[in-house]
Amino acid sequence: MSQLLLTKLHHFKLDMLKVRDGGVESINIMNGHINLMYIASGHGFLTKNGEQEALKEGKSYFLTEDCHFLSTSSELLTVYMLSWDKEVKNLSYVLSIRLADQLPAKMVSLWDEAIRLQNGESLSAQCKFQSAVWTILSLLTDYAEVDQIEETIELIRKNVANPYSVATLAEKANMTPNSFTRAFKKRVGMSPKEFLMEERIQTAKALMLQNKGITTKDVAMKIGLQDEFYFSRLFKQKVGEAPTIFMKKSKERIAVVSQMFLQDHLLSLGIQPVAAPFYPSVYPLSGGLPSYLEHHLQGTRLLNAEKMFKPEEILQSQPDRILKTPLHNGEVQAVLLSHQQRVQHISFKTEWNDYLREIASLLGRESMVDKIEQEISCLESKVKDELCPLTRKGKWAVIWIRQNEIRLYGHSHHACFDLLYQKLGFEPHPDLPTSGYRLLTVEELATLNIDKLLILWSHEKDVWKVVQSKEWKKIKAVKNKEVYYPKSHEWDPWGPIGRKQMLLQFSSSFKASKLMS
Structure with a gap:
């Protein structure tokens, strides 16, 4: 009798995986099984069906197909896995439930205890195991206030042209306007209205850089502002320069096809590239860029330098000119351009300012180089003395x-x-x-x-x-x-x-x- 009960109770299997920085772990989903993955520490990316999703500490993910994940954190990426047969009737509805974020400090001890109990042979041990698993499931499906705020953030980002009121957003989050505003500000550091404006400005930058010939009126309309003059005032207030001045930075549309951050040189010459490389696994916390470049490149189309560059991604930004260096590992990269577009090949150099001088010469900005070099030289002398x-x-x-x-x-x-x-x-x-x-x-x-x-x-x-x-x-x-x-x-x-x-x-x-x- 007890053996029959044990068979019925044993629906679940638990495991823990640890992946070092840069390591990859494959997950092979057995036919008819469902996996629930919880991130206990570290950061990385989950790849399935060619699509990539960021893995963040405290988040959970349902896995129903083969996939693999990559660690991009100096801290070990620690993952707990819970799997069960999808034919278990009383669990068939779980995939439709939104998963909640839960702090590792709250969850890790529960996972470890459940793993310890799962191999117990007695009925008592198996009952305790089942209780531990259901406690984990109850917490990970306890959709809370913080999860509602996260969903609101995504809603705003995907619909910046929609003039959402605080009352509407609060209603979607099943909260009162006052409690919603307090919770939002605690999570984001600004009010919902301020956040919407920030997102609109970032979207405006991308529209101006990625759409050749677009007008300020068109940009204003696309981000939900009917008055282009109000948009211009708002943009200048937030960015420090008028939209027309911002657009002049990309008057000649330049794309960087390189595994080096040549966008650094362009930005110092007053030019924002329409496309440039980034490294998502090297700089996972700042958008794949060093933090000192992240703000400067808002609106630039980012090209994943950890993979082969795709010509169609480069050309989507409609570049007039492409700055290209040889690529590492002997990779050959062909970029097909119309007769109006030019590729400038830049050889590897041993001095930082050799790149600056060549790029400035190509773009007719040689007059700016001496001032940049002098500023750097003065700073070097100061640091040397210190x-x-x-x-x-x-x-x-x-x-x-x-x-x-x-x-x-x-x-x-x-x-x-x-x-x-x-x-x-x-x-x-x-x-x-x-x-x-x-x-x-x-x-x-x-x-x-x-x-x-x-x-x-x-x-x-x-x-x-x-x-x-x-x-x-x-x-x-x-x-x-x-x-x-x-x-x-x-x-x-x-x-x-x-x-x-x-x-x-x-x-x-x-x-x-x-x-x-």
């Missing part, structure tokens, strides 16, 4: 600690290391490569007798794994407590804006970054 107490003694090396390797970088022919060793006064260790990098072990690093060590771009989990090893403690710089690990994830000095941003952060973050192991 760092002098740290750099005047000892020889340096720069490493990047990655998941399965350590890279020791050369002292020249790279914008970052030219900046450190030639502009900021760091003296390179004599055993560094001249250019590029070489792979080495911690033991090999210890034999180099490096006085001072700088760790760049490395994820914390990879650094701490290396730091805990016995070999790490044999490194001279470690013994002398001269290891520096600044927050450098966005340090990219290949363009004027990125270089300036790095320099502005460098001195203060560097001085506070000594790694005490």
Whole structure:
């Protein structure tokens, strides 16, 4: 009798998966099964049927077909899975229920307890297991106030031309106007009306950049404003310049087809590209771009540089000119253009300002280069003076600690290391490569007798794994407590804006970054 009860109770199966940064996990859905996935930590992307969806901590997703997910966070992507046969009658309706966001602090212990209980053989253990699973299901289907606000945000974003009133939005969220406004402001940081205006301005930017010849009147109508003069005043108030001035930035429509952020150079020359590359897995929290470029590129069509560029995506932005560099890994990229459109091929360069000068020459903006270079040069001199107490003694090396390797970088022919060793006064260790990098072990690093060590771009989990090893403690710089690990994830000095941003952060973050192991 008890065996029959156990058979009836055993509908569910639970599992937990952990994926490291950059790792991919495939999910093979057994025929006739339904999976419920909960994200306990980290960030990433879920891909199914060629479509990509962002994975966020605290969210749940139904999976009914084969798929895979990618981790894009320095923190492990931790995923809990609950599966059951879709023929179980009392669960057939679950797929129609909206899933609620729930904090990991509230959910992880419940998942872990359910996993611990699922292999229990006694009737008591199985009853406890079932109770744990139903508790999880009840929380993940407990659609709450925060979920209603999230849906409202998506509704506004998809319908910016609709003049929703607060009363209408509150009604859709099943809330009173006052409680809805308070909840919305707590979640978003601004009122529903302010958020709608922000979304309209962002949409207006995209319309002006992506639609050749569009008028301010057309833009105003498309974002739900009947008065183009009111739109112009609003745009200037929010952006700091009139729509006509904004549109002049893309008067000559330029697309960037490159795995480098050449848009940095264009923006410094007063030009916003109509299309430019982005890296969604490298910068998942800022729209696939370094945060210092994200705001400047609102309205630009973003091209995924982690994949082969698609010519149709490039041409949708109607470019007059394309700036193109050779692509990595020997990839061949053909871009078909009409006779009115031109492709400018830009070769790889070792100096950041060589790109600036060539692009400025192509666009007739050479007169702006000297001022940009002078500003950067003054900033470099200032930072060099501030760092002098740290750099005047000892020889340096720069490493990047990655998941399965350590890279020791050369002292020249790279914008970052030219900046450190030639502009900021760091003296390179004599055993560094001249250019590029070489792979080495911690033991090999210890034999180099490096006085001072700088760790760049490395994820914390990879650094701490290396730091805990016995070999790490044999490194001279470690013994002398001269290891520096600044927050450098966005340090990219290949363009004027990125270089300036790095320099502005460098001195203060560097001085506070000594790694005490």
